[in-house]
Amino acid sequence: MQTADGTAGPPRPALPRQWREQGGILDRLTAAVWIFDIDQGRVTCANAAALEAWSADSLAELQSRDLKTDMSPAVARRLRQYQGDFISHDAAFTEIWTLYPRGVPRPLEVRISGVLLEDGRMAMLCEARDEASLQPEALRSADALLHTKLMISLHDLNGRTLYCNPAARASFDGPQQDLPARFVHRRDHERMMQQIHSEAEAGLIAEVVCAAGRRWHELTARACHDPVSGRPSILVSETDVTELKEAEALAQSRAHHDPLTGLPNRLAMPARFASLVRKAEQRGAQIGVLFIDLDQFKAVNDTLGHLHGDGVLMEVARRLSELREEDDAVIRLGGDEFLFLATAGPEAPERVERLAQRLLERLALPVHGERRKLMVTPSVGIACFPQHGTNAELLMQRADLAMYEAKAGGRNQYRVFDETMRNRREEELELLADLREALRAGHILPYFQPRFAPGAQRIVAVEALARWIHPERGVIMPADFIPISEKCGLINQVGLTILEQAVRQRCAWERRGIDVSVSVNVSLRQLCEPDFAATVQRILETCGCAPARLELELTETLLLEENLVVARNLEKVRLLGIRIAIDDFGTGYSNLARLNEMAVDCIKIDRSLIQGLPRNEEIVRLVIAMCSFMQVSIVAEGIETPAMAEWAQRHGCHELQGYYFSRPVAAAAMENLLLGDAGRAGVALPQGWRPPSGRGRIAATQA
Known part of the structure; x- marks a missing residue:
């Protein structure tokens, strides 16, 4: 079909047979009637009233209009709905529609129903009544409902x-x-x-x-x-x-799951625990709360990097998940801490401890770096529902206490909570509160133990050892408060206050004519502080102390650390002229190559080796030979008898330290000893050993 100008017009409509037969009658109706081809978006036929409603000059002109062009998506969807309803169940609807012939709104009440075209497609038969009398609000509301x-x-x-x-x-x-x-x-x-x-x-x-x-x-x-x-x-x-x-579910999931391991996190723990408790109570079962902390994990991060650390955590999460059964839950609390909620039915109450043993076996992970290998192991604490409590938070606290007992017992083991642990924890918390006050009030003081040179038979150095002078408990030994200091992050403050006081005391002695070196123990945490070397330099300059008169004692285990911050701090203090000593040598893994790299000045043989004489004489002689080969000063610690002193001197130890000469004493008593008044110092020197006399200067050079 072509239009008057020769262009292609719309396809010829496939009119229903009924329209062809009754078209004349329909033209006589006052109601507007037309058929709309839903697929093509065109009016296929219309009576005279419909042409008037559509403002059409003729049927051909109306048929040429493509009504899809200005049709809104809402109307298009509605027409497709109609078509489906006509096909499925011969539906009919009456609605208020607004036509826009030539852009002029024409409200109509339209009854619509389905009609089949000649080619079998479903079209729409529309019968309209003029609704011009309707209020504008009604028309607009009807249109709004449609769109x-x-x-x-x-x-x-x-x-x-x-x-x-x-x-x-x-x-x-x-x-x-x-x-x-x-x-x-x-x-x-x-x-x-x-x-x-x-x-x-x-x-x-x-x-x-x-x-x-x-x-x-x-x-x-x-x-x-x-x-x-x-x-x-x-x-x-x-x-x-x-x-x-x-989005809420995703946010909830992210809030309750650890992004690294995918395990539920601390926030998810109460709900998981409550769910397991409901099931356990129905079965008469118990729930083991296993608190897991990874030993040596900090060393992995510090020496091999956080990527290695993340890999270890993901592997731990995988292995824990493999051990999980249907009525269990595995949770990552944060850092290197995990929680395993294990259900043990009445038929197998021993399952919790069996599981703890399997955890020890499965979580012992060798971690390989480019130059070294570390072993990560778990410490596990256990508290059980309902024996040790019914509250999730309380059970976690008690499992945490048991875990610390496992660590204190040597790590890589498990402990089950008992009331004595809680009592110790309460004492520890009380001690911690007192420790903070002690640091503020200056109750943490250095005691000094002399180091004797057998060749000169006199004191050549003193070691500063921390003591807590408690107003009610008296003198508290380091073994009772240093672990607490490390756990609560106060060890740096303790170490710094002992270092400052020891250097200040050495300078005070020098002003009184006593020239003696002082050695101070330094922890790994102190050496991990980027400004440690600068802090030591500031203390020396403030007190006016010669760097050569200060010696820093490091534990042998520090030789295992390949921490860049530690290495830089040690290099800087060496450049200042400060001496470096290795304490407790001979009991752990000793890397001789690292000893040479660090260029240590002094090695102190651990007291356990000296006190094992003569049973382990060959071992001690080998240790002394190694130290002599490195050309360092050798100090024998733990000298308590004349036989020990005589053996150490005869086999080449340059200095001796131990109770045979003097216990650690307060600064005033040590000053009396340095000035030659052993009686006032409360020290009974061994026969044949000569204290310094008068107020003369005491040699500080090592023998």
Whole structure:
């Protein structure tokens, strides 16, 4: 078909046979009647009244209009819904529509039904009545219902669907879906109806069945009357909030899961525990709360890097998950701490301790770096529900206490909570509170123990050892408060206050004519502070102390550390002229290459080796030979008898230190000893040993 100007026109409409036969009669009707081809978006036929309603000059002109061009998506969806309803169950609808012929609005009340075209496709038969008398508000509300994305539906009290706007029709799982069938969970529908009966309206978020599957909708429902029948009805408006619910679920998941391992985190623990408790109570089972802390994990991060550390944590999470059974839970608390909630039924109450033993076996991980290998092991503390408590937080605290007992017992083992642990913990907390006050009030003081040179038979240096002078408990030894200091992060403060006081005391002695070196123990945590060397330099300069008169004692285990910060600090203090000593040498793994790299000045043989004489004489002689080969000063610690002193001197030890000469004493007593008044110092020197006399200067050079 061609238009007058020769261009191709719309395809010839396949008119229904009934229209061809009754077209003349239809033209006589005052009601506008037309057929709309939904697929093509064109009017295929129209009576005279319809041509007038569409402001069309002729049927051919109306047929040439492509009505899809200005059709809104909402109207297009609605027409597709109509077409499906005509095909499925020969539906018919009456609605208020507004046509826009030549841009002029024309409100009509339209009855629409399905009609088959000659080629078998389903089209739409429209019968319209002029609604120009309707109020503008009514017209606008009808148009808004057609275009809005808000799903509006009307139902009778039995839930039968009376009306759906296009958005609701698109959402409903079929045109006959009733209101109760809309809800995935029947309880949501019942809750909504109860609210409507009691308050005449209801609001809720529920999972609903839609044409697209299950979705989350926010529903608002209110009691009303059907405007057609006048019967009580329910008007429901719905908004799809699936994306919001999914975002909330994702945020909830992220908030309750560890991003590195994928395990539930500390926030998820109460809910997991409560769920396991409900099941355990039904079965008469117990729940073991296993608190797991990785030994030596900090060394992995410090020496091999955090990527290695993350790899270890992921591997631990994987192995723990492999051990988990159906009624168990594995949780990462943070850092290198994990929690294993293990259910042990009445038929196997020993399962918790068997599991703890398996954890020790499965979590012993060798970690390889480029130049070294470390072994990470677990320390495990156990508390059980209901024996040790019924509250999740309390059980965690008690399992944590048991874990610290496992660490204190040598690590790589497990301990089960008992009340003595709680008592010790309470004492520890009380001691910790006192320790903070002691640091503030200056109650942490250095005591000094002399080092004697057998060749000169006199004191050549003193070692500063921390003592806590408690106002009620008296003198507290380092073994009782240093571990607490390390655990609570106060060790750097303790170390710094002893270092400052020891250097200040050495300078005070020098002003009194006593020239003696002082050695001070330094912890790994102090050396890990980037400004440690600068702090030591500041103390020396403030007190006016010569760097050569200060010696820093490091433990032998520090030789295992390949920490860049530690290495830089040691290099800087060496450049200042400060001496470096290795304390407690001979009991651990000694890397001689590292000793040479560090260029240590002094090695102190551990007291356990000296006190093992003569049983382990060959070992001690070998240690002395190694030290002599490195050309360092050798100090024998733990000298308590004349035989020990005589053996150490005869086999080449340059200095001797131990109770045979003097216990650690306060600064005033040590000053008396340095000035030659052993009686006033409270020290009984061994026969044949000569203290310094008068107020002369005491040699500080090592023998």
